[in-house]
Amino acid sequence: MIDYPYPTNFLMPVPANPIAVMCQQLYNSSMTDKVLLKSLFKAVNVYFNYTGSANCLDIDSSATQNLETSAGHINPAPRW
Incomplete structure (x- = not known):
């Protein structure tokens, strides 16, 4: 997305290319469990x-929280 x-x-x-950047962290299949967890x-x-900039990761927050509320202002597509 x-x-x-x-x-x-x-x-x-x-x-740029965030998926490639993420995959670079997981490049070695022979990692120990500890190294794999750190890489993940x-x-x-x-x-x-x-x-x-984040001191910790808030797993309860949503990065897309504003998308849902702003979409309510869009007119629905016409129905046939």
């Missing part, structure tokens, strides 16, 4: 804390 070749911030600030955390941070 937001895998663009340039940085964006309309949902959350992410780098780094991959998740590409979306949830790319800027590094």
